[in-house]
Amino acid sequence: MRHSNAANRLDRLPISRFHKITLLAVSFAYFFEFADINAFATTAPRLIDLWGTTVDQVAYVTSLSFVGMFFGSVIAGWAADRWGRKKTLIRTTLAFGVFSFASVFSWDIVSLGVFRVLTSAGLSAMTVVAVIYVSELFPAAVRGKYQAYAIVIGICGTPVTNLIASAVVPLSDWSWRLVYLWGAAGVFFVFFARHLRESPRWHESKGEYDKADAVLREIESRVTAEKGPLAEPAPPVEEPPAYKAPLRLLLKKKYLLPTLLLTVLWVTQTIGFFGYSSWAPTLLAKEGFSVEKSIFYVALTTVGAPLGSYLAALVTDRFERKWCLVAFGTVIAACGLLYGLTFNPVLIVVFGFLVNLFERGYTALGYAYSPELFDTRGRSLGTGVSYGLGRLSNAAGPLIIAALYNRTGYQSVFLFIAATWLVGALVLAVFGPLTRRKRGPAEATPAETSPAEV
Template sequence: MQNANAMNRMNRLPVSGFHKTMLLAVSFAYFFEFADINSFATTAPKLIDLWGVTVDHVAYVTSLSFVGMFVGSLAGGALADRWGRKLALVRTTVFFGFFSLVSVFSWDLVSLGAFRVLTSAGLSAMTVVGVVYINEMYPAAVRGKYQAYAIVIGICGTPVTNLIASAVVPLSDWSWRLVYLWGSLGLLLVLFTRHLKESPRWYESRGDHAKADEVLREIEARVTAELGPLPEPAPPVAEAPVTKAPLRLLLQRKYLLPTLLLTVVWVTQTIGFFGYSSWAPTLLAKEGFSVEKSVFYVALTTVGAPLGSYLAALVTDRFERKWCLVAFGTVIAVCGLLYGLTFDPVLIIVFGFLVNLFERGYTALGYAYSPEVFDTRGRSLGTSVSYGLGRLSNAAGPLIVASLYTHHGYRSVFFFIAGSWLVGAVTLAVFGPRTRAARLARTAQQEKAATV
């Protein structure tokens, strides 16, 4: 077989039970990623009292976690290309779930920090794989919407975990460990394995057209049995097989410019979001709020997160994603700054709610936008490197936050965070490519082929 025509055959499929099962599996992985990603932030106020942890100690552990995220991001892209999208998704989720479970048995800050670094590596690896998997398995016309739907479901892990933490952390000197036990339930993704299919586009990119065709026929048979006959796909476009994308590939102009752009996007998003979410409970506690109140206030603000992802689902395929990202980033900067300028509990909750709402919408839009600026050959590598550099940048972020707080006070932290979001918004506005026209063109081509 010369060409399995995987992209066009996948693009002409209507959304079916097959897609919904896959959405549920990826959403499950995302749920426990978001459940686990802020576990240390929710337990840090308790550890300050229990182990004598300082703000600087929190900064060091958080910084090292982002080094782990960087390594995990690079590994995620490489593993997705080597193992395939499905197998890499399962294995990276099992990896972070295992080390979250091990974190339950931490005996001091050093051991907990080491386990959190390994957990963070798995979290980022899974995220990169999940983004690429959805990008290749959903029709182009609805890809962004379903990427956002996965985040809508997955992001519920944040408020659920924060509410659980607010209830269990104050109970006793050991109950904070339950937060990490909860995060380890991502291990149960293995139950979905037999319901998932490998990406035919991955097989095709490796030159294995026969295997790509085999998987496509299985998927098409399932969709046809559920929804009836399928339209004809658009004609195939021949692509040279690629077995591995070397790192030097990103030095080519067609890959270098989008990689640099997305690096700025993910650097500012990482510093902006984690500067807020990783520090809010600790800084509120340091400013005189009790551990119980600081964790509870932050838990209430994260209720906005699923709504933000749903908002992204409503706009992502209807408008240009670049401009949606610019608008969301600007709103986050304003609301985040207002959050830092008040100590009124009601306003803290309101502005924190809005920060979480628009930030998670921004993240969902970014997950859909990032893979679209690359072709199949550079997609995993470009996405993983830019996302990984974003995570690596925040190895310095917590140290900056700790220094700002120590030398310039509480509010200076939020000026810094707002500035980060604005830099990302301006960079996207000036340099970000538009991707909507290409999506619409592919959809029009598919519709034309279906009528022939």
């Protein structure tokens, strides 16, 4: 067999129980990623009191966590190509759960910082693989919507964790550790493993057409039993197998341009969002709000996060993702700036709610948009490197924010964050490829910069 025709065979499938179980599994992983990613932010105000931790130390731990995210993203891209999407998704999810559990037993800010760096590497690696996995298994015409649905469910981990933190952190001198124990529950993802299937597109990219065909036949038989006879797929487009994707592949024009664009997207998203979410509890506490109130106010704002992901699900396949990203980024900049200009508790919650709503929508759109700019051969590497560079950029972000706060005050932090979002929106508006007209049942050319099939 010279070609298993994975793309066209998957794209003509109706959404079935197979897709829904896959969606539930990815959503579970996302839930505990979002549950854990801001765990340090919710416990930092307490550690300032207990351990005498300084704002600069909070900045260093946060900064190094993003260095961990960079290495996790890059390693994930390599691992997903080498071991497959399914195996890497399972391993990376287990990794961040194990290191989050280790954080429960940290004894000072240094040990906690080490565990947070390792946890962050696992979190970022899992995200990269999950984005690719959904992109390759779901039909092209609706993959953006289901990518957003996964985040709608997963993002609930943020408000749930923040509300848990607001309740348990103030209880005693040790109860902040329960926040990390909660994040460690991601290890239960292992129970979904037997329900997942390897990406046939990955097998096909390796030249393993028989294995790809076997997985496709299993999926098709399950869908046929549930939905009835399937339509004939479009004929395949012959391409040579890609046995590996070396880093130098990204220097080719068709990969370099989308990689640079997505790097800007993820750099501005990372600094813009984590500059807000990682610092809001600490800065509010430093400005005179109690630890309990600062955590509680931030917890209320994160209720907007699931609604934002749902909003993205409504618009992602109906409009150009590029222009949705531009619009969302501009709104986030405005709301984030207004958040920083007020000390009224009601307005803090309102503008923080809007920041979370539109940012999580932005992230869901970005997860769907990113893989579409690459073909199968470059998708894992390009997505991993650009996402990783975005996370690496925030190694400097916390240090910049700490310096701004210490030298020029609270409001300058939010001026910086708003400017970051506007830069990202402008670059996307000018240079972002259009992808909507390229998506369809027989999708072959996902972006103007990538002439190969998605």
